[in-house]
Amino acid sequence: MSAPRRRTATATATAVAVVSVLSATLVLPMAGPAAAADCATPSTQTTAELPWSQARLDPQRVWALTKGEGVTVAVVDSGVDASVPQLAGQVLRGADVVGGTGRGDTDCVGHGTFVAGIVAARPAPGLTFAGVAPGAKVLPIRQTADGEDGTANGMADAIREAVDSGADVVNVSINSPVRSRKLDDAVKYAVRKDVLIVASAGNEERPGQQSSALSFPAAYPGVLTVAAVGRDDQPASFSRSGEYVDIAAPGVDILSLGTGGPGYRVDEGTSFAAPYVSGTAALVRARHPELTVPQVIHRLESTADHPAKTLPDPQVGWGIVNPFKAVTAVVPGEARGSAPSAPASSPPRRAAPPSANDPVATPADATTHGYLPLLLGLAALALLGTGGILVARLAARRG
Template identity: 35%
Template sequence: MAVARKSRGTRVRHLGLAGRTGTVLLAAGIGVLSPASVALPAWAQQSSVAPDAGGYYATPPRVDPSKKPNDSGKPDKTYEKKTECVQRSKLGGDQVDIKNRPWGQEYLQIEKVHQLMRGAEKSVGGGIKVAVIDTGVSAHPYFGGRVESGGDYVATPGGGKAPGLEDCDGHGTEVAGIIAANPPDASIGFRGVAPDATILSIRQSSQNYEEAEKKEEPPPPVSSNNPAPPSSSNNPGSQLPPSSQGNGAVGGTSPGQDKGGRQQEQGKTAGTLTTLAQAVVRAVDQGSNVINMSVDNCRAASGSITKGEQELQAAVNYAVNRNVVVVAAAGNVGDKCPQNDQPDPKAPKTIVTPPWFSEDVLSVAAIDETGGVAEFSVHGPWVSVAAPGTKIISLDPAEGSSSLANLTIEGGKDPGPIQGTSFAAPYVAGVAALVRQKFPELSARDVMNRIKATAQHPAAPGGRDNFVGFGVIDPIAALTAIVPSEADKAKPVQLPANLPPANDRDPAPMIVALAGTGGGLVALLVTLFVVHSVRRNRPAASPGRKTP
């Protein structure tokens, strides 16, 4: 109220001065409106890079639904395991159980989120299915049997495992752990964001599986007319497949978390945009409520869209239109994925998909412990929100492990922290799962809007920038805030018409009582009037005269 009164007072004073200062105000107004006086924000300025000069605006072409691929449900090629699967590290001797709570979990107040959900919904993500399209998800005991087979676009798993439940790279298990892990030991601080949710695992990519080499025809028998060819070290048949080098080295292996993370269409490794699009369609058709993709494709902006990108664009549009929330990692800077640090933010030099299709995708950047954007997180106009992506603690993806991991060994190098936008995305996917549980009436686009609207907005025009989008997610606000756009859609609720039964009793006693009360009041008023009149008309006593 004090603010409102002050505003009215100020307005009156301004009106009082208008007659004497009209000329000054007019000149000031002209100065404010002058384009040369105030610099426009970046989003309001015209791009300084002409399209015909190689500039490429960040908005992708309009989606073509006819490009949605048919789901083959199988690999596009024959892939073979070229590198051994991730193993439990033996460095440092006996393993130490990780008890501390990850900083990202503290930053997002996940423990309070769990208390809120248990009080309101009796579970934390129960009844919600999150599809993890990645390198597969192993059946870690901290999932409590809540991992379903969704399909496999890499190979038929060994050891009798169901499709999608082999994670040779280890990446998908760590991603899924951030979404839905639930350690039974209360002394362990790490917890998934939605520890009662179900994971649908679809293995779509792997850097440990590569395209199988074509078998050569056996050479013809040696004869005088057909001598044997000279030996050569470049003969493919004489080369041995990689064994003790790279991601499967004995003595400690782990998934690739840096140098671009899980990239599609890299050399002969498994994973293309076409199979990624098919996996999205498959996740929708198998009843997912949320899809997490911590895999992406990074390329130079060229002013065009590829066939695989068209298929993926149509697939994510298909998902959202069928009420599925799609979450994707914004991408990591690497040798083949340079940072978008050009002067014009609307003309990026690097395009990352699926984040590029931000109309239908929640694209997630990574922040570090300072709360600022992580140095490896790719910038872009398509970034939606941000979440913690450094010093990650999650499930140990090694076969048969029942503990956690916080380090990764890449290519035989020294251990390093687990980090990447790959691990920021599942924080958002977990929050999306909880919003879906708490507000089942919201559509997928409403859920995406709620997460963006309740984020901690940066100090930028429109409350977003190209680094963290609309800001770092705020799970508590996403689950409790009143979002104006949702209030506009609210429908009036018809109240129940369960009124008490009519009163059919005889009204005569009440009438008599009211009549008597009314009569008494009239008599009292008449008496008071008479007394007042008599006293007013009585003659006043003469001065000095004694009253007998």
């Protein structure tokens, strides 16, 4: 197991200074539920310093190979403000499954814009903050407009809308405490269509006190579930844990885009760990378009910075996502159409729901690929035996 990559003392000190300055001047979004008419204050404050989370993951290392071009990442959230300069040209019209304008490219609350910035914010002159995959397109699907998480059925409608609108990756940084048949079916629908769902693991209501409650769609089979870590690579106190956690990413003191201007905001939560993984998945799908969803998940997990623990770990899964290794590593067993093996010796924890496209063995297949060679071999031996008998009889007659 490889040890997690550490940041230098200089990068750490710089990141701390950045968050200190911004935290003193910016309003933290989503501190509590916002009323439908209580929109986030426009953000204008920026910084030229590199955020610690971006320094830690260092996605810029792979931008010479891919920036996620040709990949669409759906953000199932509160919408995305398409007018923000670093998202200009990146945000599609989207959709609104809870009413309103019918489109998703506006955002009153700011949560979805913050998420989209982590995924696909473009570099800007004089600024160092950028998304993990600045070449990817963002498909905003609004399923909440008031700062709440919405409903399980609303998430289901949003996921189906995202899949039908051409998303390659669906980021779900919202959670439902209850499952629903409709949401379950929507997740299976995405898996059948070879669309990757990345979901936040969820935040504990009382940080530091882990509960046994599950979050959905995070706990569904076939979903890549993301927990949050802090600057020290340790699990965040608020991040939920369990066997459904697959991978981790920074989720403490996170800097990203605000609404209504060019400025930044600072916040924390598993909501903002998930888009780091969604952005990395976009890089992988752009660079390796032949890979299926299970193969993309396998690649992300097997190339993560594994902690010195038994894997998978209930708090961080297979470890912290590593964009460079996820894109560039040679992963055994990735021949087109082959089934990936587990990232380590531990058995898989969850079975993915069956896909309508999965090959199913039939009796004819078994005959063709299993018994036919044996039958041909026996026939050849029989012919050789018969030939030997004939030769012996001819020799006897001649004698």
